[in-house]
Structure formats: C-alpha cells, structure tokens
Amino acid sequence: MCSTTTLLPRELWLSIMSHLPPADLLALTTTCKLFNYLANDVLRTVKLPIHRRLVYKLGLVSLVRQARLVKAGLDLSEECGTSDRSPGLFSRDCLRRFLNTNQQKLLFKSNEEMKEFFFNMSNMRLKANLGMKSYDVLDCLFSYLASNPFTLKALDCEGGNLSHCDPDLVAQAVSGVLIANLERVWLPTSHLNKIFHMVGQGGAFLQYLSLVEEDLSLVDKNILAQSLVKLKEVDLGGTKLSKEQLDTLLESIANTTPLHLTSLGMYSLSSLAFVSSSLISRSLSRLARADLHWTNLTSTQLVHLSTTIVHSSSSSLYSLSLAGVKLSTLPPSLLANLLTKLTVADLSYTDLTPQQSLAMLSTLATGNTSMQSLALDCSCVEEVSEQVVVGLCNAVSRLVFIGGGWDRAGGKAGVVYDSLLHSKTMVDCSVMCCGIANSTMSDKYPSADLLLNNRTRGVFLNR
Numbered sequence: 001m002c003s004t005t006t007l008l009p010r011e012l013w014l015s016i017m018s019h020l021p022p023a024d025l026l027a028l029t030t031t032c033k034l035f036n037y038l039a040n041d042v043l044r045t046v047k048l049p050i051h052r053r054l055v056y057k058l059g060l061v062s063l064v065r066q067a068r069l070v071k072a073g074l075d076l077s078e079e080c081g082t083s084d085r086s087p088g089l090f091s092r093d094c095l096r097r098f099l100n101t102n103q104q105k106l107l108f109k110s111n112e113e114m115k116e117f118f119f120n121m122s123n124m125r126l127k128a129n130l131g132m133k134s135y136d137v138l139d140c141l142f143s144y145l146a147s148n149p150f151t152l153k154a155l156d157c158e159g160g161n162l163s164h165c166d167p168d169l170v171a172q173a174v175s176g177v178l179i180a181n182l183e184r185v186w187l188p189t190s191h192l193n194k195i196f197h198m199v200g201q202g203g204a205f206l207q208y209l210s211l212v213e214e215d216l217s218l219v220d221k222n223i224l225a226q227s228l229v230k231l232k233e234v235d236l237g238g239t240k241l242s243k244e245q246l247d248t249l250l251e252s253i254a255n256t257t258p259l260h261l262t263s264l265g266m267y268s269l270s271s272l273a274f275v276s277s278s279l280i281s282r283s284l285s286r287l288a289r290a291d292l293h294w295t296n297l298t299s300t301q302l303v304h305l306s307t308t309i310v311h312s313s314s315s316s317l318y319s320l321s322l323a324g325v326k327l328s329t330l331p332p333s334l335l336a337n338l339l340t341k342l343t344v345a346d347l348s349y350t351d352l353t354p355q356q357s358l359a360m361l362s363t364l365a366t367g368n369t370s371m372q373s374l375a376l377d378c379s380c381v382e383e384v385s386e387q388v389v390v391g392l393c394n395a396v397s398r399l400v401f402i403g404g405g406w407d408r409a410g411g412k413a414g415v416v417y418d419s420l421l422h423s424k425t426m427v428d429c430s431v432m433c434c435g436i437a438n439s440t441m442s443d444k445y446p447s448a449d450l451l452l453n454n455r456t457r458g459v460f461l462n463r
Helices: 010-017 022-028 033-043 052-058 089-102 111-117 126-130 133-147 167-175 189-200 221-228 243-255 270-274 277-284 299-311 332-341 354-365 386-393 411-421 439-444 454-461
Strands: 073-075 118-120 154-156 179-181 208-210 233-235 263-265 289-291 319-321 344-346 373-377 398-402 428-430
Touching: 010 033, 022 033, 073 089, 089 111, 089 154, 089 179, 089 208, 089 454, 111 118, 126 133, 133 167, 167 189, 189 221, 221 243, 243 270, 243 277, 277 299, 299 332, 332 354, 344 454, 354 386, 373 454, 386 411, 398 454, 411 439, 428 454
Parallel strands: 073 118, 073 154, 154 179, 179 208, 208 233, 233 263, 263 289, 289 319, 319 344, 344 373, 373 398, 398 428
Antiparallel strands: none
C-alpha cells in the first residue's frame, strides 16, 4: 500500500487526514512510516481525551512518552482543603512567564491558556483508586523522568501523596524538570534532603520550585540554603522554617554572587519576626519579588526594610506583598516613598490609618511613580478626595479592592465606579468585594467579579 502513497503530494494526504476522526488517525500511525509521520503531525492539533482507567492500568509513563501527545507539563494536582488553595496555579503561572520570556511568536496573557500545554491528570486520586500501588505507578514515572531529564518542563503534584515514593527517584525526577510544584505532597525529611542535596550540587534543570505547606523544619539549614540560591523562583509559604534556617538562607541570599534567585515566597512564616531587621533588608532588597503576607513582621523590621528599599540605589525589589501585615506604625511619608520604588504592591488587610492612606494615594495619584499593580482595602479611599480617587484609577493598570460592601449608587463607591469605567490606564481590576461589579464593569474588565484569594491575587497583580 505504501508504495502508492508517494504518488500523491504530502499536502494532499494531510488535507485528507485532517477530516478523519482521532481513532482513524491513530490506526493510520501503525500502517507505514509515511502515514505514521503524517498522522502524528495532524494529531498534534487534535484534542485527544485521556482515559483515566487506562492510565491506572498502563501507568503514567505510557502517556508521557507518546510523541503525538507532546506537552510541556504533567498536571497531577489534587483539590483538597480550603477554597484558598488553587491547585496547579504555581506551575501554570511559571510556565506562562517562562514561555513569554523565551519566545517571541506568541504572548500568553492568562494561566488558563497554559492548560493546553499540560497532560491534564488533575484530581485523578491515585492513592484513593490504587492504594499502595499508586506509589509504584509514581515511581515508574519518576524513574522514567530521571532517565530522560528535560522530557517535561513542568511537573505538578500538588495535593498528592508522595510519602512512600523512592527518595532517589523523586530527587532525580524533580531536578530534571524546569518547574516542580510539590505543595502539600507529604514529603518526609529524607526525601527533601535528597532533593536539596541534588540541586545544591549544581547542574539541575530545575529553576522554579514550590514547597508550600511542606514541613521543612528538620531539613539541614546549610543544604537548604545552598540549593535554593541556585534556583530562580522559590515558594516556601507555610513550611515551618526555624529562625536558624531562615538566618542561614537569608545570609546566603545576601552574600551569594552571582545570585540566581529572583523571587521568594515566605508567607505565614512566624519565625521571620525573630530575624534581624538588617538581614531581612540586605537579603530581600537583592530580589525582584518577595511575598511576606501574614508574616507578623515587627514595626522595626518594616521600617528598616522600607528605608532600605527607598534609599538604597542597589535595591532590585519591585514587587512586594505585605498583605495581612499591620502597617499602621509606619510613618505616612515613608509608606508613600516606599510605593514610589515599587511596581507591584499588595497592601490588603494592613490596617492603614487615614493619614497613611492620604499620603500614599495622593502620591500615587500624581502618576509620577512606577506603580502598576496595587491591592488595598476599600477603607483606604474613604477619607481621600474624589480627585485623588480619579488620579489613582488613571495612574495604575491593575487594581484590587478588598472589603467595603459599597452601594455603587452613590458616595465614594460611585466615584470609584465611574473612575474605573472611564480610566485610560486600567487593564483589569477586581472589585468583587466592593459591590460595584455589575455587568457593565465585567464587560470592560474580565476579573471585575472574580473573588481573588491570597495566591490568585498575587498572580493577578504580577501578571
């Protein structure tokens, strides 16, 4: 049969195959080399369903290794716990930014677009369906990734259970992908030490790592610090790090040259309040992004960090989240000057005083700052003039209002509503909490009626 196929141009065969259902295309791939090549080329543009029962039977390797299903990542995330968690968010956001930075043909604006780049096996409930055999399935996957590094760019296991997987295979697999989301995967200290040791040796492909809510309290502080400074972005939120571990990590950030780390998440780390103000300032000012929400930083630490960012010509920090940190003791002028040095700031739930709000918003309303994305409480605009509100809405490109419960029919809510609708600079906003997100607002701004949690708010502001 194949000897006669060459009589027709390949373009014509491709046109014919484009009208065939996926099942027939899959059958054609087994007939001859030419049809295998052409049918696979068509299959790359076809959305093929992934049958989970077959994955349970054949394993994950059989899925990942198929050339016709070329994907950049594997999503094994599991929904669990509170609504504040957003499974798969870390890996999709990192992959979007990586692709936008490393290619010029396409610009990906939303994380939803990234779903097409993943084998979507989220909520597969391996442990619930396979019991202890689930670890054998995962070990086979990790063994394949360890033997074939760089096969996947992203591996998302958030919410799954890797506690009984082989520690060496897990470490080798993780170091061989660009992005690893290991949030809430129940890794024992032995597994964590293996991962950090392998990354610390150098040569790992890994650049983006999230370990949110993993217990890192028993990990060797030196191995931890040596490995993390070799990565590009790390999220350690809720990881129970001790003061000694934080001291060692922040010292490494402050003194390592060249420093590859640009973004660090340390939210909900209560021990950060006991680290010296000078060390926090020296280390974080070398980063581009820092997430410190709900960290209970002291007034002394906040003043020292703000002063460093304002007055240090070498500070690289442009994105800072202080959501949930009480800022009421910061001098109004210092807070206002701090925001002139930042591009992104999350100041929600910070109990700002009327004097702080006035100084901060008046400065931003001039339009002479670098601020592009801002999250703040609705109460911040209650005591400022309408002119300041209008100026703010025409000075930034992304805005999130938290709380309020306004009636858009009048008062300050009406001013905010009209200012947003007529803004010349606003790209998107979230005003779900304020009661002003009607259909007109939603038509103009896609996120107007979205309720953003701590994680999704950070992604929204830094987009």
